[in-house]
Structure formats: C-alpha cells, structure tokens
Amino acid sequence: MLRWLTPINAWISRLCMYVAVAGLLGIVTVVTYQVFGRYVLNDTPTWAESLALVFVLYVTMFGAAVGVRDAGHIGLESILVMVMPERHRIWFEILIHVLVGIFGMVMGWNAWVLAESVMPYKIPNLGLSEGLNHIPLAMAGVLITLFSLEHILALIAGKEVRPSWH
Known part of the structure; x- marks a missing residue:
C-alpha cells in the first residue's frame, strides 16, 4: 500500500503547496489593490x-x-521521544500520527458539516457562498488524515517519508 500511497501523497502535497503559493500571490495582489484604491484612487474596494x-x-x-x-510542524520531535529506546520510540511515534490522523478526521468531518450548513449564506461584498470559507478546512482534514496514514505505514515498514520537495 505504501508503494502507491507515497507518490500520490507527494504529488498531492506539491499541488497543495502550489495552490498555497498562488494564494499568497493572490493575497499580495488583492491587498496591494486595496491599498492603491484607498490611498491613490480614494475609493476603497469593499470586496x-x-x-x-x-x-x-x-x-x-x-x-x-x-x-x-x-513533518514540518512542531511538537512531534520532543526530547522525550529522542531519548527513548528505539523499540519504544516507534510506538510513541505511531501513537502521535494516529492522534494527528484522528484530529484530521474530526476536523474534516465537522468542517464539512459546517460548510454544508452555511452554503446558502453569502460572504458580504463577494456574493460567494459562505461555505467557501470552510471547504479548505474540510479538505485539510482529509489530507491530514491521509498524510498521517502514510507516516504510520512508513513507520511500520521501517521507512521514512521523504518531504515532497526532494
């Protein structure tokens, strides 16, 4: 399972980073336009x-x-884990990834329920569905669960998950 899950997850992870970078460019563009409109045109774009x-x-x-x-997040590499004997460390690391995966499932499910419940409402000044604010949370929950599963399988197989950018 790890043989096909790792390339898929690496591809999804890279795609997410491209989307995040595009989003950062979007933020810079929109905020620049907002500042330009406010101070140069004296007409702040409300949207x-x-x-x-x-x-x-x-x-x-x-x-x-x-x-x-x-594995770029904080907290998974603590001193306690590093000083444990190898046979105990792997179980502790698996437990951490199981808990992170459960968190991802709970987050994804509840975010989807919330997104569904606010879909009929509109974001002021945009006219888009309020559910758009909660869909990325649901998607991230699913991805966190999927990525945690990959880490668990890699630990069991004695392998290491290489970052997507290698």
Missing part, C-alpha cells in the same frame, strides 16, 4: 478584504496539511 481573508484560509489550511506530510 478586497473579504477576498484576502478567503485566500488566507486556503493558504493556511493547505500549508498545515503539507506540514503534516513533510
């Missing part, structure tokens, strides 16, 4: 702040999911 906030949600959530896959 710019709302759109920038939507971009921030996508950048943050996809970045967090990639952080789980590439």
